[in-house]
Amino acid sequence: MSIFVDDDTRVVVQGITGGEGKFHAGQMIEYGTNVVAGAVPGKGGQEVHGVPVYDTVDEAVAAEDADASVVFVPPAFAADAVFESLDTDLDLAVAITEGIPTQDMAKVNKRLGETDTRLLGPNCPGIITPGEAKLGILPGNIFSEGNVGLVSRSGTLTYQVVDNLTERGIGQTTAIGIGGDPIIGTSFVDALEAFEADPDTDAVVMCGEIGGEDEEQAARFIGEYMDTPVAGFIAGRTAPPGKRMGHAGAIVSGSGTGTAQSKIDALNDAGVPVGDTPEEVADHVEEFL
Amino acid sequence: MKLHEYQAKSLFADAGIPVPDSRLATSVDEALDAVDEIGYPAAIKAQVHVGGRGKAGGIKIATDREEAARYADEILGMDLKGYTVDRVLVEAGVDFVDELYVGVTMDRGEGKPVLMVSTEGGVNIEEVAEENPDAIAREHVDPAFGLHPYQARKVVYEAGVDADVALDVASILSTLYDLYESNDASEIEVNPVMITSDRDVVAADGVMNIDEDALFRQPELEAMAEASYEDDLERKAGEYGFDYVRLSGNVGIIGNGAGLVMTTLDLVDYYGGAPANFLDIGGGAKAERVTQALDMVFSDDNVDAVVFNIFGGITRGDEVAKGINEALAQFDEIPKKVVVRLAGTNAEEGMEILNTDLVEVEKTLEDAVQRAVKNADEVTQ
Numbered sequence A: 001m002s003i004f005v006d007d008d009t010r011v012v013v014q015g016i017t018g019g020e021g022k023f024h025a026g027q028m029i030e031y032g033t034n035v036v037a038g039a040v041p042g043k044g045g046q047e048v049h050g051v052p053v054y055d056t057v058d059e060a061v062a063a064e065d066a067d068a069s070v071v072f073v074p075p076a077f078a079a080d081a082v083f084e085s086l087d088t089d090l091d092l093a094v095a096i097t098e099g100i101p102t103q104d105m106a107k108v109n110k111r112l113g114e115t116d117t118r119l120l121g122p123n124c125p126g127i128i129t130p131g132e133a134k135l136g137i138l139p140g141n142i143f144s145e146g147n148v149g150l151v152s153r154s155g156t157l158t159y160q161v162v163d164n165l166t167e168r169g170i171g172q173t174t175a176i177g178i179g180g181d182p183i184i185g186t187s188f189v190d191a192l193e194a195f196e197a198d199p200d201t202d203a204v205v206m207c208g209e210i211g212g213e214d215e216e217q218a219a220r221f222i223g224e225y226m227d228t229p230v231a232g233f234i235a236g237r238t239a240p241p242g243k244r245m246g247h248a249g250a251i252v253s254g255s256g257t258g259t260a261q262s263k264i265d266a267l268n269d270a271g272v273p274v275g276d277t278p279e280e281v282a283d284h285v286e287e288f289l
Numbered sequence B: 001m002k003l004h005e006y007q008a009k010s011l012f013a014d015a016g017i018p019v020p021d022s023r024l025a026t027s028v029d030e031a032l033d034a035v036d037e038i039g040y041p042a043a044i045k046a047q048v049h050v051g052g053r054g055k056a057g058g059i060k061i062a063t064d065r066e067e068a069a070r071y072a073d074e075i076l077g078m079d080l081k082g083y084t085v086d087r088v089l090v091e092a093g094v095d096f097v098d099e100l101y102v103g104v105t106m107d108r109g110e111g112k113p114v115l116m117v118s119t120e121g122g123v124n125i126e127e128v129a130e131e132n133p134d135a136i137a138r139e140h141v142d143p144a145f146g147l148h149p150y151q152a153r154k155v156v157y158e159a160g161v162d163a164d165v166a167l168d169v170a171s172i173l174s175t176l177y178d179l180y181e182s183n184d185a186s187e188i189e190v191n192p193v194m195i196t197s198d199r200d201v202v203a204a205d206g207v208m209n210i211d212e213d214a215l216f217r218q219p220e221l222e223a224m225a226e227a228s229y230e231d232d233l234e235r236k237a238g239e240y241g242f243d244y245v246r247l248s249g250n251v252g253i254i255g256n257g258a259g260l261v262m263t264t265l266d267l268v269d270y271y272g273g274a275p276a277n278f279l280d281i282g283g284g285a286k287a288e289r290v291t292q293a294l295d296m297v298f299s300d301d302n303v304d305a306v307v308f309n310i311f312g313g314i315t316r317g318d319e320v321a322k323g324i325n326e327a328l329a330q331f332d333e334i335p336k337k338v339v340v341r342l343a344g345t346n347a348e349e350g351m352e353i354l355n356t357d358l359v360e361v362e363k364t365l366e367d368a369v370q371r372a373v374k375n376a377d378e379v380t381q
Helices: A019-031 A057-064 A075-087 A102-112 A155-167 A188-197 A214-225 A260-269 A278-288 B005-014 B028-038 B065-075 B125-131 B149-159 B163-182 B212-217 B219-224 B232-240 B258-270 B287-298 B317-329 B347-353 B365-380
Strands: A011-014 A035-039 A051-054 A068-071 A092-095 A118-120 A126-129 A133-136 A145-152 A172-177 A203-209 A230-235 B022-025 B042-046 B059-062 B088-092 B096-107 B112-118 B136-140 B185-196 B201-203 B207-210 B243-246 B251-255 B277-280 B305-312 B337-344
Touching: A011 A019, A011 A057, A011 A075, A019 A035, A019 A068, A019 A133, A035 A057, A051 A057, A057 A075, A068 A075, A068 A133, A075 A092, A075 A102, A075 A118, A075 B212, A092 A133, A102 B096, A102 B112, A102 B212, A145 A155, A145 A188, A155 A172, A155 A203, A155 A230, A155 A278, A155 B258, A155 B305, A155 B337, A172 A188, A188 A203, A188 A214, A203 A214, A203 A260, A203 A278, A203 B258, A214 A230, A214 A260, A230 A260, A230 A278, A230 B258, A278 B365, B005 B022, B005 B088, B005 B163, B005 B207, B022 B028, B028 B042, B028 B065, B028 B088, B042 B065, B059 B065, B065 B088, B096 B125, B096 B163, B112 B125, B112 B149, B112 B163, B125 B136, B136 B149, B149 B163, B163 B185, B163 B201, B207 B212, B212 B219, B232 B243, B232 B287, B251 B258, B251 B287, B251 B365, B258 B277, B258 B305, B258 B365, B277 B287, B287 B305, B287 B317, B305 B317, B305 B365, B317 B337, B317 B347, B337 B347, B337 B365
Parallel strands: A011 A035, A011 A068, A035 A051, A068 A092, A092 A118, A145 A172, A145 A203, A203 A230, B251 B277, B251 B305, B305 B337
Antiparallel strands: A126 A133, A126 A172, B022 B088, B042 B059, B042 B088, B096 B112, B096 B185, B112 B136, B185 B201, B185 B207, B243 B277
């Protein structure tokens, strides 16, 4: 089992004819992902990696029965591309694009509440169910099949923690990057809820970072609703207030909200051990299993 | 991207929000010309991108020409929290009886813009939010519909603004929301909105920050951007297009991906060292980026040792290794010890390529950080 994606997921890649879209569509196919279509306005009728390209997501769904999309569209047009996915009633849209204006995302977020589509991202590395499907830019070779779920706001930090797990022979059910922007679709709580419901996920790793209050909300959710054990990691303990640490969302506000300490405290209060190093996170997971 | 007070106020004035009469001055003479036109009292206000200017001595009220000259001279050229003041706003003093706080920002948790109004204006609103959150009235705006005018009125009345000026304040708030939306602002704040003894309402300050991700469709605002860096290194990072933050320690850090770079900083601290910077070279970095990144940390006099940590997804370890070799080959003597750790895509190839005469190599993140901390300690001893 897994959450959100598996080998039945039928993927349409929005922006498949662009540099990033083309490269990563190839990588996804190579990994074994069921990429059934591309969607690029004005490029209908072409083929990329043997995959038919359509002018609209609607056509791609009608012709190829796609049920998930991955968005590799430049920031100026990405919100529009996400709306297209939402309005086509796909089950899942994964927005990889970094740099979508926040006010665009507020509008997307509003629509999201009116549809049944799940949005992952934006500004995220995507999602992978090892051995079945990868939607996004995660390097497939570092993941392995197993019983640990992983959810993270950061891409490379995810790879680091997966590496620490893999070193010990601990594989993953599904790994999810939810993205580093201030407004995102799937939250920690959404992912944790799905992992809790997945019978094959025996433990969960949650990697948060400074900024916002998503980790605090996740901690409350874990404390109240989860039986599956969770190990945590929080990046940005040494970040000074008021400075944006790379991600648009990774900023400790002047009033002191969003600090690493408040997140670590909240997780500890919910019974979640938080590793001081990625290695320690793997130690905690090993103890759970 | 931050706008200066004078830039924000000029947008306010164009949109019909009442602001005090003012002039921008870059010299004492210009400041005196300005007060001659405006009259007294006049506020002399440093135009720099830092909060708390008043407390730091960057805002003074002059009641005569001699004071105006003295204050302008004091403020122009002063160092305000690391920024040098090169211009002041000379502004007509307002005879006020009350101060309000009015703002529009994005509520991340709700994913919606929020209007905020408080009768406790003129002080640090973040302290008010902490100590007396009920003193700030809030109203969320549906981003798809935009602001309904009643919402501005509702939040103003809820905040307890005096009835005789409430509609004027609501009108200012409505206009601020329009500006927020049309300029892709991330935040607009007027603190204080002053109520004069004649019961007029005036925007006496203006904070406006623009979403940098939206600058592609805000060319006029982009033109207003004044790169203001705390030091030459931040300027250089801006030119190279790196995400860079300077810190006070002596272990230089280069990595890829915000979360992993932050983690590397945290580990340096955890192992008893002190991080000198946050430097994210981003995804897919090749030789030139690597050279630029090394140039950044080598030009930082605070840096005694460097840790270079790459986890390749899109970024390829062999490309990074080539870049490191090329960059370091330019030196007769490597200025600072560099510990490299490569993992992920093509990491093994990269490790083989790395010239170990030039760099030290570690296999794990933890080991690499500990070695760099030790290297830095050896320099300082």
